[in-house]
Structures are given as structure tokens and as C-alpha cells.
Amino acid sequence: MKKLFFIIFILFGSITYAQSQNVSYEMMGDDVIKSTTYVDGRLNQIGYYTVIGSDLIKHGEWKLYLDGKVVVRGKFNYGNLVWIQRPGEERITSEQIRVHRLERKVKRLEQLIASQP
Numbered sequence: 001m002k003k004l005f006f007i008i009f010i011l012f013g014s015i016t017y018a019q020s021q022n023v024s025y026e027m028m029g030d031d032v033i034k035s036t037t038y039v040d041g042r043l044n045q046i047g048y049y050t051v052i053g054s055d056l057i058k059h060g061e062w063k064l065y066l067d068g069k070v071v072v073r074g075k076f077n078y079g080n081l082v083w084i085q086r087p088g089e090e091r092i093t094s095e096q097i098r099v100h101r102l103e104r105k106v107k108r109l110e111q112l113i114a115s116q117p
Contacts, residue, residue: 020039020040020041021037021038021039021044022037022038022039022041023035023036023037023038024036024038028048031050031051031052032048032049032050032051032059032060033048033049033050033051033056034046034047034048035047035048035049042065042067042068043065043068044064044065045062045063045064045065046062046063046065047060047061047062047063047076048060048061048062050078052078057076057078057079058076058079059076059077059078059079060075060076061073061074061075062074062075062076070087071086071087072084072085072086073085073086073087080094081094081097082094084097
């Protein structure tokens with residue numbers, strides 16, 4: 001599950017460090033915008049937003065690329081992560097992610113309680 005959080009961080013975070021990042025947006029319809037991100041001139045992510053009022057909300061499939069190949073896919077439903085998946089592996093749902101996060105919190109709390117005199 002550690003890989004899971006690493007994947008989520010990479011896929012849906014913005015990693016800029018010492019890299020140059022370029023994002024382009026393309027209108028695909030009245031309320032759909034395609035976002036394409038390049039890092040150091042190489043394709044990094046493609047995803048879609050829907051426009052609600054003046055906000056851009058992640059909606060639809062997102063893909064993370066490494067050396068031109070898809071390494072992680074994910075799907076959002078109006079800003080909420082539905083699932084993520086690496087090629088050839090099982091999909092991980094948002095519910096599974098939520099349960100894992102709660103299990104980690106419980107473990108930390110148990111350790112904290114156990115360390116109290």
C-alpha cells in the first residue's frame with residue numbers, strides 16, 4: 001500500500017522540484033477542458049476538467065506517463081477520486097484508499113496510546 005500513496009502523489013500532485021513544467025489547456029466542449037502537462041519537454045499527464053461556475057473540477061480519466069508509456073491511470077467524478085490502476089494490476093478504489101488511510105491512523109493512535117505512561 002506504500003506504493004499506492006506514492007502513485008497517488010505522483011499522479012495527482014504537482015511535482016516541480018528543479019524541473020520545468022508546462023501545462024496546456026484545450027477546450028473539448030462547452031464545459032470540458034483537456035489538460036496536458038509536460039515536464040522537461042516530455043509528456044507527464046493528460047486529464048480532464050469540467051467547468052462548474054468559475055471552478056475547474058477534475059472529472060474523467062487521468063493518465064500519468066513515463067518515457068511515453070502510461071504508468072498510472074485514474075478516474076475522477078466531479079473532483080472525487082473513483083479509482084487508480086497501474087497497467088496489468090488490479091484497480092484500487094477510493095473506498096480502499098480511504099480504509100487504508102483510516103487503518104494507518106488507528107495504528108498511529110494505538111502506538112501513541114501504548115507509549116503513554
